[in-house]
Amino acid sequence: MKLKKEELLEQLKEEIKKHPKGQKDLIEVLHKTQELFGYIPQEAISLISKELGVYRSVIYGVITFYHFFTLQPPSKYNVKVCLGTACYVKGADKILNTLKRELNVELEQTTEDGLFKIQGARCLGACGLAPVMMVDEEVYGKLTEDKVIQIINEYREKASEEVK
């Protein structure tokens, strides 16, 4: 069961208590926040600011500097397409374009049904399998355009079964 936002904030507060005041552990705390919520909500920024004693503007500056942190609520599935060098040489752009076409979104956008968001990644460290993409924690290698569509369809089915 999904926890409500207030409960998550309560959890976050407990978590922050483990860290010293000040900016030193800010990035650790932000990682924890994103782990809890899937993104970094405004309420969390206020809470962190109060608990660590760091200005909200500073926190905002740190969040927006790093690609990893996001202020947008997540999609159900997060698709990371590797755009690293090995994947590029093996045609990562075709994979990306197929995804864009199939899902009708651009990079960093969430699909209308809220199921998918596509992001570009630098190198997923599985270059031997290039081109590569990840859906959440699952890595898919040696992709072809057909295979990509097949994978997306599998997740669509999975999602519709969960609804039932």
Place this chain on the structure above:
Amino acid sequence: MAKIYNLLLCAGASCISSGGYSFRDKLVEELKKHNIENMVNIVETGCVGICELGPVVIVYPDGVFYKKLKPEDAKDIVEEHLLKGRVVGRLLYKEKDSEKIVQQASQIPFFQKQLKIVLRNCGIINPESLEEYIGKDGYSALAKVLTEMKPEDVIKEIKDSGLRGRGGAGFPTGLKWELVRNSKGGEKYVICNADEGDPGAFMDRSVLEGDPFSVIEAMTIAGYAVGAKQGYIYVRAEYPLAIKRLRSAIKKAYEENLLGKNIFGQNFDFDLEIRVGAGAFVCGEETALMHSVEGQRGTPSPKPPFPADRGLFGKPTLINNVETYANVCQIILKGSKWFSSIGTEKSKGTKVFALAGAINNTGLVEVPMGTTLKEMVYEIGGGLPNDKKFKAAQIGGPSGGCIPEEYIDTPLDYESVKKLGTIIGSGGLIVMSEDTCMVDLAKYFLEFTQDESCGKCPSCRIGTKKMLEILNRISKGRAKVEELDLLIHLGEQISKTALCGLGQTAPNPVLSTLKYFKDEYLEHINEKKCRAGVCFKKKK
């Protein structure tokens, strides 16, 4: 069956994602079915290196190497090999040209030319087991250092070995340690740079996933040598498995008092923490990395002051790369003479390269410094697929450049590669065939650095943008010939004036492709032609 078998199952990222775990589960099931799970020990190891053939298993004591395993192959391995001692022929490695079947892992050409120092334990031990690490001489180096050597002796040994930084710049490691040791100030820090930002290089990841204790031990030795009590490992967030294995290794090291207070009962304390990055290439740069550890935006600072004088929290700091650390224990144990006998005159030891791109054997290879590019591509890498022609190799990632066919006999060491206008860098080696357009390649890297520029200094922020605009025009056939000179001029200015290494090296891929493949640039401009067939097709 009287024998006890050890099955080394590669649990590197590539093998897991090509189905390594489904194979393992089936294997366990088969072993249970035949009631022999007690006679067979499955060891999940770090990356074996030959990712192209994954999932792979090596069966010891015979040393038989099985490749491309599917769950249904588990039955044959158990029933034929383990129960009856008959090697399963169809799962063995076949040499490409001669079709010769190779049984032993050590006889596969990919492994034969290699010399493993950094990766010595990867694919051999269970990375989560401290016992296995100790069984491979683990922690003997730290014991020796703490009981027999003074910090100065340690530094001398590293200096004499000739070890140089593997993170990119190739700075002499022993000298760096000495600078930090001699730096005034009570508190000091030791950092391991595991940000590994070069897209297409994954050796640091493999070391952390396959042999995390070797880095932890080396950092402890470094702490003793320079006089630091606190260490940080900065790992990129994209490497969850490496983070997990490091966490588990650190916990075990604390439990056995190999970290913490009075290590080995000696008067020496050392604490180690992990810091997880958050996705910014520039954070691999040392000053930016330290800001990130402090919880700030990861923008670089001008040097000097160097980290050895004023680093993390303004204190003297030693920062080395993962692979650099992974050499340390072996140097302590086997001596600087041994280490400096490997490699070339000025580049000692080995280097791990990540072979990828248009090549048959993709994966990680560790070779003595000075191995030629040709040996890498044709002997270890097994040549290009579909007998395509070798065009160039990009080395050093976005900060490096390319080596064209005419220089394929170049030995890969810091000096020789530098002469050609590129760098060893972190060791990413991407092989390209006729299908890669060099203008497009240059554009790809510049888009990368442009995107990752932190925006602090104008020459990097604006300069790379201008260069990219010209490249975009070239690839659309809308540029003028004079703009090539402008491109070179801009590139040289940025190299000279940018604040940090990111900007200083960003023009390299453009300058080096222009140097060796100017005719391709001219074809794009004059004839609106892309011989690789990449550029004018794209419509966006």
